[in-house]
Amino acid sequence: MVRDEWFELSEQISRDELMRKRIGGVGGILSTLIHIVDVENSWIRGIQGKPDIQLQFDKYNSIQQIRNLSNSLRTEIRPFLETWKNDFEHDIVTIPWTEGLYTKGEILRHVIAHEIHHIGQLSVWVRDIGLQPVSANYIGRGLL
């Protein structure tokens, strides 16, 4: 929900500002949005034992293209998350692109924290260009 609101807001941002190199994070608004989508997809595929997909970042040059990518990956991610059960929490998995053992619950929390963290960075950058960021509130979104 928050990501979609960010896509909406970002469509008001000029191409120059979207691509501008900024200090911190992965270095810019557009690249941060791609990075969020990419990292979520990689880890959620990893949890499921699916091979990683290397996205070609330079193929995504507009908000619309990133939004399409996000929507398209979501058609696989959402059905998987809808199968989530409490006993997945401590299931141990290995991940193709990194060493070590992880639990599925740990990975899920990592993905959530990762997106929120980067959105915090976006919120500073869009204020810098005079826009009001998307609300970061978890509460008040009717998620009960």
Added chain:
Amino acid sequence: MVRDEWFELSEQISRDELMRKRIGGVGGILSTLIHIVDVENSWIRGIQGKPDIQLQFDKYNSIQQIRNLSNSLRTEIRPFLETWKNDFEHDIVTIPWTEGLYTKGEILRHVIAHEIHHIGQLSVWVRDIGLQPVSANYIGRGLL
């Protein structure tokens, strides 16, 4: 854990930079750290039906003072969180300073997302002054 690492890092930051008014969020490094501690405390007291405590922000002018505040409030917050049970999740509570009904689980997630979001903002600001931010990774902290 992440907050304590931020306190540690912030002790290297000059008073001027800590207090400098910045664009976005609650407007600065020191004020963001107080705000994180304050919001967590208010909501976690709210879940427990305890009255809100209005912190006097102008009393906290150094990282050491905020760290002491955080440690002191943690002595009440941690024992409460250690009593958390799955069936708290959907318990409905009212909160003294705001209207509406909330579930305890929703509030807990709100507090977590709130801190991560603001720390994302801090990560941009400290890069601006040439420091390497604390890792935002959930994974790799030995939290299994």
